[in-house]
Amino acid sequence: MFESLKKKFSNTANKLIKKVSDEAKEDNNIEEKSLNEIKEPTNLDSDESLKTEESNVDEKEITSKDEISDGSEISDDSEISEKKSSFRKWIPSFKKKKETKEDVSSTDEDVLVEKKSKSSFFSFIKEKTISQKDLKDILWELELGLLEGDVAIDVANIVVESVKDDLVGTKIRRSDEIADVTYNALKNAISKIIDVDGKKMTKMLEEAKEKREPLVVMFVGINGTGKTTTIAKLANYYLKKDYTPVVAASDTFRAGAIEQITHHTDNLEIKVIKHQKGSDPAAVAYDAIEHAKAKGKELVLIDTAGRMQTNTNLMDEMKKIKRVAKPDIIIFVGDALTGNDAVEQATKFNDVIDIDGVILTKADADSKGGASLSISHIIQKPIMFLGMGQGYDDIIEYDPNWMLEQLFS
Ligand SMILES: Nc1nc2c(ncn2[C@@H]2O[C@H](COP(=O)(O)OP(=O)(O)OP(=O)(O)O)[C@@H](O)[C@H]2O)c(=O)[nH]1
Ligand SMILES: [Mg+2]
Structure with a gap:
């Protein structure tokens, strides 16, 4: 990097x-x-x-005064x-x-x-x-x-x-x-x-656990940036910290999306709430939250379909998921490799849905690092995690000091 x-x-x-x-x-x-x-x-x-x-x-040479x-x-x-x-x-x-x-x-x-x-x-x-x-x-x-x-x-x-x-x-x-x-x-x-201040997922999860309420986190972004993979990584990350996650398969739009998230939840042995392809994604999210409340699970991770910021219908659908699920945190997932495009997308998603933070994926393959440096300052929301590979363990909680270390070590 x-x-x-x-x-x-x-x-x-x-x-x-x-x-x-x-x-x-x-x-x-x-x-x-x-x-x-x-x-x-x-x-x-x-x-x-x-x-x-x-x-x-x-x-x-030696004796010369000059x-x-x-x-x-x-x-x-x-x-x-x-x-x-x-x-x-x-x-x-x-x-x-x-x-x-x-x-x-x-x-x-x-x-x-x-x-x-x-x-x-x-x-x-x-x-x-x-x-x-x-x-x-x-x-x-x-x-x-x-x-x-x-x-x-x-x-x-x-x-x-x-x-x-x-x-x-x-x-x-x-x-x-x-x-x-x-x-x-x-x-x-x-x-x-x-270093931009904002919500911190781990801290909010601890607080939600004390209140015995699930923390609801919704993931948004354009197609293929790594939302589904990131959800699997975070489920694994918090499982290791003794939290029990449940995943909402709210990408009911793309063919194969429900199977893809189910493959991950099977691997991680966690519950996924899913409906038929083409069903209402907001209803899936709602059911996942009800399941978490009923079973005392601490974390609800809502997968959503990738959508271009220019597609008004899909952006409206995303707003509906937000209205119904009332997520505690909305995370924009961007692909670090796309540089300024990721920053522009984050700005648009932030305008439409008021995101709380960013996860940049594929940072492992990003030799430039421009998006990581710019994104939080431009939208004034923090980077929360960085995706560092395709494995479940390849995610790190963002730390500005770590970033400085990478740049100036
Ligand atoms: N190298 C690398 N690859 C990643 C990372 N995160 C995701 N990927 C890869 O990016 C590709 C797309 O990931 P998905 O999780 O399907 O992306 P998505 O945003 O859910 O895609 P849609 O549902 O189609 O919008 C997959 O091949 C992932 O393995 C990362 O941090 N590093
Ligand atoms: Mg996906």
Whole structure:
């Protein structure tokens, strides 16, 4: 999940590192150091290793004041020898960088910058402040990257503005801080849009159980998004938490739909309430709720037929199921792979029937992740679960922190 967005975020950080470092080089505001050297100085301290490295280095390079630029004057021989000795410690990483440069073609600039940022950093002689000008092209590319990743345009704008607000004016001393501040700005922007408050199914189920009333949940969405499979997964999920579900086979419209849900309920050994194909779906839902009340079952899961948001008759029929069943929760089930279409469908269903939350399916196959990032912000209803495969166990309760982890781990 999110492979393409992760790449875009890493590009944003790398481009900013390059931009700021190039600018600092032009201003002679830079000296290059190695993180390897900082982290592992003891490996390089033995006289033997110094001797080997020293033989590979041009003496002119070592004594040049420019090359040992730390802003200070070199006053005497002992100081020069101290500088020499510390410079020798940097040599292995300079050599490594030279090899890296030869390995990499000029078109692989991003990769080179990424490698450099991991192995070395530029220390700015004068603190560098990130400006709006530094970010202009980079943020434009970030916005394009988000749109390519199927992030809704409004959400992409919010992310870009938030990143800009966070980064402009940030002061940095070393290039290796740039990746951190960029990632923090991106993380902050994303966390603003993915955490939307709303009903929580597990909590509501606990409360309903205390009141000895079944929790009624209705599932809606267009054809083939995964409503029936999701109902089977949730029945399995809550069975494992010691709740007893009953399923209403309220898709009386599509051929084979009743058999399909019955196949799942048989596998899970739970009750399904069903009527004939073509019968009133609202009556099926009503009977399932009565059954749950009579038998003390805690959860009613209402399967409904897939319908296009443009089909007025079927949308009216869906409203009738809602009127009769009075569900505690209405969940829109969307296919994550359809990106912006899923967001648009959710908006339409929300307008017609006022949904409480969203389940996105097929997140396991979604390398973009745009719908997962955008949907809850656009309709201001939470994502409740994510479908992560075709098996009964392939569902997870949505957690914004998990999402951030996926994006920024
Ligand atoms: N990879 C993957 N496939 C899924 C997931 N959820 C559902 N599917 C598959 O999507 C297809 C459609 O699933 P259904 O549950 O029949 O969809 P539906 O919304 O009930 O379809 P209709 O009743 O025709 O509207 C099936 O092949 C499922 O196995 C998921 O999370 N991941
Ligand atoms: Mg179905």
